[in-house]
Amino acid sequence: MELFIGTHYGKLDEKGRVSFPVNFRQAATDGAEQQFCMVANVDVYDQCLVLMTKADFDQQMTLTKQKLNLYDEEDQRVLRELYRDTERLDGDNAGRIMLSKSLCELVNINKDVVFVGWGNEIKLWAKEQYETTRVDKQTKAALVQKRLGNAHN
Numbered sequence: 001m002e003l004f005i006g007t008h009y010g011k012l013d014e015k016g017r018v019s020f021p022v023n024f025r026q027a028a029t030d031g032a033e034q035q036f037c038m039v040a041n042v043d044v045y046d047q048c049l050v051l052m053t054k055a056d057f058d059q060q061m062t063l064t065k066q067k068l069n070l071y072d073e074e075d076q077r078v079l080r081e082l083y084r085d086t087e088r089l090d091g092d093n094a095g096r097i098m099l100s101k102s103l104c105e106l107v108n109i110n111k112d113v114v115f116v117g118w119g120n121e122i123k124l125w126a127k128e129q130y131e132t133t134r135v136d137k138q139t140k141a142a143l144v145q146k147r148l149g150n151a152h153n
Contacts, residue, residue, distance in 0.1 A: 003027065003117065003120060004024055004027050004117035004118060004120065004121065004122045005117040005119075006021070006023065006116075006117045007115070007116050007117070008021040008024070008114070008115040009112070009113070009114055009115075010112075010113050010114075010115065011111055011113070012099065012104070012109065012110070012112075012113060016098050016099045016100065016101065016104065017092070017096040017097065017098045017099075018096060018097060018099065018113055019094070019095055019096050020036070020038075020095055020096060020097050020115075021115055022095070024115065024117070024122060025091065025095055028053050036053075036090075036091040037053070037054045037088060037089070037090050038051045038053060038054070038089045038091075038097065038122075039051070039052055039053070039054055039057035039086060039088055039089070040087050040089050040099070040124070041083075041084075041085055041086035041087070042085050042103070042106050042107060043107075043123065046123070046125075046133070047107050047108065047125075047126075048107050048124055048126075048129065048130070049099075049103060049107055049109075049123070049124040049125075050118075050121050050122070050123060050124075051089070051121065051122040051124055052121045052122070053120075054088065056120050056121075057086075061082070061083075064082065065079070085102070085103065085106060087100055087103060107124075107125070107126060108126045108128075108129060109124075109125075109126045110126065112126070112127035112128070113126060113127060114126075114127050114130040116130070
């Protein structure tokens, strides 16, 4: 599977549909001419949605379940929260996905959205919220240095 990269802007229509970026559709289907299916849930840290292919979501949840004790109450809560507010998004013939009103409300999506490629995931933001996350060049450099340092050597 190809990686999702790039930033794309879109607008929700009155029915909650938004055009899914063409290069993301191609990556989601490995370039094949077929319908695409994504899974969306609310990001754990940021006020945005996380979209991934159904296959990647299934794999992630299988690995997660292997790490948890399904007979432990706290682990049950973790799993419940990971599945909560998760929805399947099927692409239509026009290349759009429909976002439910409840998902949109959870991350304050009203009209303008930003799709941000994130490797094997896509972060879907309300445009206004996404714009508040930008940092200046100096802050970015300091953050990269602090978190990565010499990790690439």
